[in-house]
Amino acid sequence: MSNVFVLGHKNPDTDSICSAISYAYLKNQLGMDAEPIRLGDVNNETAFALQKFGFDQPRLVERVSEEVSQVILVDHNERQQSAVDIADVQVIEVVDHHRIANFETTDPLYFRAEPVGCTTTILLKLFKENAVEVPANIAGLMLSAIISDSLLFKSPTCTEQDVQAARELAEMAGVDAAEYGLAMLKAGADLSNKTLEDLMSLDSKEFEAGGHRFEVAQVNAIDVAEVTSRQKEIEVLMNEKIARKGLDLFVFVVTDILNNDSTAIVLGSRSGIIEGAFKSSVVDNRVLLPGVVSRKKQIIPVITEALS
Amino acid sequence: MSNVFVLGHKNPDTDSICSAISYAYLKNQLGMDAEPIRLGDVNNETAFALQKFGFDQPRLVERVSEEVSQVILVDHNERQQSAVDIADVQVIEVVDHHRIANFETTDPLYFRAEPVGCTTTILLKLFKENAVEVPANIAGLMLSAIISDSLLFKSPTCTEQDVQAARELAEMAGVDAAEYGLAMLKAGADLSNKTLEDLMSLDSKEFEAGGHRFEVAQVNAIDVAEVTSRQKEIEVLMNEKIARKGLDLFVFVVTDILNNDSTAIVLGSRSGIIEGAFKSSVVDNRVLLPGVVSRKKQIIPVITEALS
Numbered sequence: 001m002s003n004v005f006v007l008g009h010k011n012p013d014t015d016s017i018c019s020a021i022s023y024a025y026l027k028n029q030l031g032m033d034a035e036p037i038r039l040g041d042v043n044n045e046t047a048f049a050l051q052k053f054g055f056d057q058p059r060l061v062e063r064v065s066e067e068v069s070q071v072i073l074v075d076h077n078e079r080q081q082s083a084v085d086i087a088d089v090q091v092i093e094v095v096d097h098h099r100i101a102n103f104e105t106t107d108p109l110y111f112r113a114e115p116v117g118c119t120t121t122i123l124l125k126l127f128k129e130n131a132v133e134v135p136a137n138i139a140g141l142m143l144s145a146i147i148s149d150s151l152l153f154k155s156p157t158c159t160e161q162d163v164q165a166a167r168e169l170a171e172m173a174g175v176d177a178a179e180y181g182l183a184m185l186k187a188g189a190d191l192s193n194k195t196l197e198d199l200m201s202l203d204s205k206e207f208e209a210g211g212h213r214f215e216v217a218q219v220n221a222i223d224v225a226e227v228t229s230r231q232k233e234i235e236v237l238m239n240e241k242i243a244r245k246g247l248d249l250f251v252f253v254v255t256d257i258l259n260n261d262s263t264a265i266v267l268g269s270r271s272g273i274i275e276g277a278f279k280s281s282v283v284d285n286r287v288l289l290p291g292v293v294s295r296k297k298q299i300i301p302v303i304t305e306a307l308s
Numbered sequence: 309m310s311n312v313f314v315l316g317h318k319n320p321d322t323d324s325i326c327s328a329i330s331y332a333y334l335k336n337q338l339g340m341d342a343e344p345i346r347l348g349d350v351n352n353e354t355a356f357a358l359q360k361f362g363f364d365q366p367r368l369v370e371r372v373s374e375e376v377s378q379v380i381l382v383d384h385n386e387r388q389q390s391a392v393d394i395a396d397v398q399v400i401e402v403v404d405h406h407r408i409a410n411f412e413t414t415d416p417l418y419f420r421a422e423p424v425g426c427t428t429t430i431l432l433k434l435f436k437e438n439a440v441e442v443p444a445n446i447a448g449l450m451l452s453a454i455i456s457d458s459l460l461f462k463s464p465t466c467t468e469q470d471v472q473a474a475r476e477l478a479e480m481a482g483v484d485a486a487e488y489g490l491a492m493l494k495a496g497a498d499l500s501n502k503t504l505e506d507l508m509s510l511d512s513k514e515f516e517a518g519g520h521r522f523e524v525a526q527v528n529a530i531d532v533a534e535v536t537s538r539q540k541e542i543e544v545l546m547n548e549k550i551a552r553k554g555l556d557l558f559v560f561v562v563t564d565i566l567n568n569d570s571t572a573i574v575l576g577s578r579s580g581i582i583e584g585a586f587k588s589s590v591v592d593n594r595v596l597l598p599g600v601v602s603r604k605k606q607i608i609p610v611i612t613e614a615l616s
Contacts, residue, residue, distance in 0.1 A: 097416055098416055099412075099413045099414055099415055099416050099417070100408075100411060100412060100413050100417070100419055101412040101413065102412070103408060103411075104407075104408060104409040104410070105407045105408050105409065106407060106609050106612050106613065107407055107423070107605075107609055108405055108406055108407050108421065108422075108423040108604065108605075109407070109408070109421065109423055110421065110422050110423060111408060111419055111420070111421040111422075112419070112420060112421075113416065113417065113418065113419040113420075114416075114418050114419075115415070115416040115417055115418055129437075296416065297415075297416075300414075301414050301415055304414050305414065
């Protein structure tokens with residue numbers, strides 16, 4: 001039984017899973033007894049990366065406080081994105097690259113957030129600062145996270161630091177970033193074995209702003225029309241989720257990973273803000289967002305501003 | 309006119325002032341147009357350090373949004389300890405060593421908090437990570453901050469990293485840390501030119517916990533009895549402050565810097581929690597706290613826990 005869990009956010013993406021594994025490895029090298037865990041199912045893209053570099057999925061743990069009293073958060077800090085019982089354990093460290101909100105501690109802690117495109121770009125610094133070598137397979141996972149979060153360096157969240165880190169990690173891992181990356185993204189955008197319920201929850205995050213609760217789900221696709229052709233069924237599921245969770249707004253974003261645009265379906269009592277916020281026409285609850293691929297940089301701040 | 313202000317907390321202590329000057333220097337070396345400012349009067353201890361190393365006081369600015377749109381916070385993150393109009397500017401960076409609370413951003417930012425004894429211990433890392441040399445006079449300020457926050461390495465907040473950083477900085481600054489440090493602490497503990505109003509506000513910080521607002525003021529003294537002999541007058545001022553600010557608890561801590569104990573005067577509707585929280589008898593609104601010198605580590609968590 002480990003003393004400390006290292007965990008990414010709910011509905012884990014490739015960064016959350018790979019950062020948890022990589023940072024737990026680093027902490028173990030530094031003498032901590034840390035175990036990476038996950039809060040939900042691993043998606044196709046992440047499964048592809050784990051298999052490529054020879055890792056099993058981290059263990060699924062729903063209530064962390066039943067096993068440990070201390071946790072390390074990677075790739076998130078907002079409590080509603082974390083374990084359901086996060087208030088019952090001590091957060092001893094955070095390594096993240098998102099906005100900071102809904103986070104509070106009683107004691108000082110190690111909190112390292114940087115405005116870069118991916119958590120593992122920060123983790124590479126931490127390996128270096130602690131003079132711990134990155135094994136080839138861990139480097140492969142860290143590279144996968146950067147490719148995932150940056151959509152192969154094309155997202156506006158991607159910084160020069162991410163590109164440089166990916167270059168170093170690709171060399172350590174012995175893979176061609178562009179070739180491997182496209183294969184990984186395509187594995188993630190293969191929606192053929194997914195139900196609509198899956199699409200709704202695979203990579204969905206809740207936020208609060210101006211007293212309103214909103215959620216933004218995002219899926220990557222190669223054929224966006226394949227998804228949007230089922231809009232009516234999707235809306236039924238969205239409305240169910242809105243009612244169940246008491247959301248004021250639910251945005252379902254389908255991102256075209258080849259053309260770098262997104263199409264969003266918007267529902268909820270506050271959905272009227274979308275048209276003004278994004279300066280785009282909402283027709284039949286649907287809006288095209290040209291050039292928008294980043295939830296964090298191009299969607300959340302815009303909605304937060306509009307709701308506040 | 310600078311583009312970015314670097315600021316420590318209200319009622320600035322030596323760490324807040326010296327960190328603002330030192331980090332603004334580093335950011336300027338890295339190409340940012342940054343100016344250190346202060347949110348309040350400089351205390352005797354800080355004035356001694358500034359004079360020793362040849363610095364003027366940073367400029368006093370009360371409303372930061374009238375001059376800049378972006379700020380960097382050092383030595384604090386809680387909004388009630390920051391500029392009154394902090395909500396009107398963008399916080400682009402935080403370097404701190406306190407608990408995280410009442411802090412929220414719309415966008416990702418650089419947030420570097422570490423559980424060490426002093427902000428400048430983290431700043432020394434940042435100078436190194438950015439390969440910028442620390443000039444002797446800046447090293448002197450950074451050393452002063454560590455000595456101040458750690459009461460010459462005797463506070464339980466002091467870590468091995470602080471001791472090591474102070475050693476390096478003393479060498480860079482060309483001073484004997486023990487000798488210089490005692491002189492600086494004594495300058496700070498010289499209360500002869502201070503009114504009781506001064507003592508009440510020199511180093512006072514507000515907090516929230518469990519829906520209650522509390523404030524903890526701390527002064528260092530060589531002769532504690534000199535202060536506590538005026539308890540009745542002090543209580544009048546404390547009650548005024550409680551009424552004016554709507555506090556539920558006000559704790560006035562006098563720390564004996566030679567013997568490393570504290571005596572506290574406690575007032576407010578929630579002052580009944582003190583006896584149980586510190587397992588010490590409160591007699592005539594006064595309590596002796598043996599071995600307690602650190603507000604952050606030995607007082608705030610205890611009160612926060614008791615109020616929550």
